[in-house]
Amino acid sequence: MVAFLLTAGLVYWWMSQPSEEAREQLHAQNVSRGIDAAKAGVLASVDASLIPIEVTTPDESTTAAGAEKEVEELKVWTEGQAIEFEDKLEKNESVFAALQKRGLGNRNIHVVVSATGEKFNFRHSRPGDSWSASVDAKGNILRFRYQTSPEDIWETRLQADGTHICEKVEVPLEIKQTVVAGVVTTSLWQSMENAGLSAPVVGKFIDVFSHEVDFGAETRPGDRFALVFEKIYLDGEMLRDGRVLAARYITPSKEVSAYWYETTDDDQGYFNGKGKSLQRQFLKSPLSNVRITSVFGKRFHPVLKRWKMHNGVDYGAPTGTPVMAVADGTVVFSGWKGANGNLVSIKHKKGYTTHYAHLSYIPKSIKRGVSVTKKTIIGRVGSTGRSTGPHLHFAMSVKGRYIDPMKVDFMRGPSLAGQELVRFDEMAIKPFGEKMDAALSKGQQHTTPSLVAAEDAFGGDDLGEDETAYP
Numbered sequence: 001m002v003a004f005l006l007t008a009g010l011v012y013w014w015m016s017q018p019s020e021e022a023r024e025q026l027h028a029q030n031v032s033r034g035i036d037a038a039k040a041g042v043l044a045s046v047d048a049s050l051i052p053i054e055v056t057t058p059d060e061s062t063t064a065a066g067a068e069k070e071v072e073e074l075k076v077w078t079e080g081q082a083i084e085f086e087d088k089l090e091k092n093e094s095v096f097a098a099l100q101k102r103g104l105g106n107r108n109i110h111v112v113v114s115a116t117g118e119k120f121n122f123r124h125s126r127p128g129d130s131w132s133a134s135v136d137a138k139g140n141i142l143r144f145r146y147q148t149s150p151e152d153i154w155e156t157r158l159q160a161d162g163t164h165i166c167e168k169v170e171v172p173l174e175i176k177q178t179v180v181a182g183v184v185t186t187s188l189w190q191s192m193e194n195a196g197l198s199a200p201v202v203g204k205f206i207d208v209f210s211h212e213v214d215f216g217a218e219t220r221p222g223d224r225f226a227l228v229f230e231k232i233y234l235d236g237e238m239l240r241d242g243r244v245l246a247a248r249y250i251t252p253s254k255e256v257s258a259y260w261y262e263t264t265d266d267d268q269g270y271f272n273g274k275g276k277s278l279q280r281q282f283l284k285s286p287l288s289n290v291r292i293t294s295v296f297g298k299r300f301h302p303v304l305k306r307w308k309m310h311n312g313v314d315y316g317a318p319t320g321t322p323v324m325a326v327a328d329g330t331v332v333f334s335g336w337k338g339a340n341g342n343l344v345s346i347k348h349k350k351g352y353t354t355h356y357a358h359l360s361y362i363p364k365s366i367k368r369g370v371s372v373t374k375k376t377i378i379g380r381v382g383s384t385g386r387s388t389g390p391h392l393h394f395a396m397s398v399k400g401r402y403i404d405p406m407k408v409d410f411m412r413g414p415s416l417a418g419q420e421l422v423r424f425d426e427m428a429i430k431p432f433g434e435k436m437d438a439a440l441s442k443g444q445q446h447t448t449p450s451l452v453a454a455e456d457a458f459g460g461d462d463l464g465e466d467e468t469a470y471p
């Protein structure tokens, strides 16, 4: 069932892509018409409330159960009668349509949907989302509730002044810390799953160390791991795993640790035991699944037939492959530029600029002055300008000078220093380090089974205030 839902989700995601692009352009037009970006976002969300949620699934409506449901009489609002509705969004049903079906007027629906759209983006609606509404005798929606998960609920209420205001409902979540340590017996993934860790937690663990350890090549039976992570409960029931707060991996030749930490100026991420950031500010490459066809440096130019400095890295990829911004930044150039063909240049922090050349397509929204975040699709691979075939020429410059994107380790976030390092030691290294040490040493004593899983000794049912407060 889970696999089915995931597949359905992916299919939905895939299907929603082209319209997403169209929506982006519409969004860009709205902005250029002088409507501020926030308002345009709400408008897009409201538009989305009108779009039926299409999911490619086996057609269940032809089955007996489906047919029976069709026959079931639908409660509708009638003039002079207050009524309560409660239902789930159906396949191929938009939020708007769900309310219309209950006999409510478009105007009454619209005010509620646009107020809700201020806080919840209806593009994220999915079949099975729950909703409820209280409607008065005049057809006004007094209260509208939209729920996408046990912890994600939005409620819109009619105010005394006649307007509607939406708020995300505070759900009393309880966070417990769990420590797990174990020994690699087969593969790392398998060993961690055997230790009772969920796939998202294992994934996070591997991700945290992705630049420190080559798990494919370096993992050996006998290596040890430990981690502290959150388990999130709602009404006493385990809802999901939360953040990985600390992690350690030990091989005969090296030991790496990572601690999640939020700095005093609201930066957050993983740092090693010395306060060095384990996070990269830049993606390793602007394409996923890359094949490098030409590196930075002097080369014989295939078109010009002479030796020339190659000021970037070439990635071979089919025309149309999405190109992502490697870091947050501002677009400083977008359009045709001679031999570069269609080019996008993005300025980042600390004087770094990245350039993406020979693009076949640049979205209309990617224009000079626009802010982009890491992984925003800024164009598609092509062969425009001076190019022999589809590829991405990716270059990086610092204050006008080109540098080799592959060689520099500037990609790391800043290291912690001074008072921040002291605070990091107290808030992360000491408490989490101790827990991992304890779990690891217990694990060594008990060789079979070779793992220890313990609910946090300090936490338990009676969770200390300071524990939830940080991190």
Ligand SMILES: [Zn+2]
Residues within 6 Å of the ligand: 294, 310, 312, 313, 314, 392, 393, 394
């Ligand atoms: Zn190139």
